[in-house]
Amino acid sequence: MATLRTASRVDANQPAVVKALRAIGASILHVHQLKNCFNLLVGYRGRTFLIEVKDPSQPPSKRQLTAGKERFRAQ
Numbered sequence: 094m095a096t097l098r099t100a101s102r103v104d105a106n107q108p109a110v111v112k113a114l115r116a117i118g119a120s121i122l123h124v125h126q127l128k129n130c131f132n133l134l135v136g137y138r139g140r141t142f143l144i145e146v147k148d149p150s151q152p153p154s155k156r157q158l159t160a161g162k163e164r165f166r167a168q
Contacts, residue, residue: 106148
């Protein structure tokens with residue numbers, strides 16, 4: 094069962110990523126509040142993608158997946 098977090102941060106570039114995805118016709122569901130889940134659930138041309146948005150202006154240490162997200166990805 095997914096657990097909701099009360100405070101979750103969104104990378105500064107996420108609104109621009111969402112805008113660009115919507116511009117090409119993608120459907121977006123924000124799932125970043127689910128603990129150990131990626132940021133976006135994206136539907137595009139009959140396929141579904143989980144996307145983790147990382148801000149390239151941040152240092153490499155801030156752009157790594159958390160241990161929980163690594164476990165989620167490995168499942």
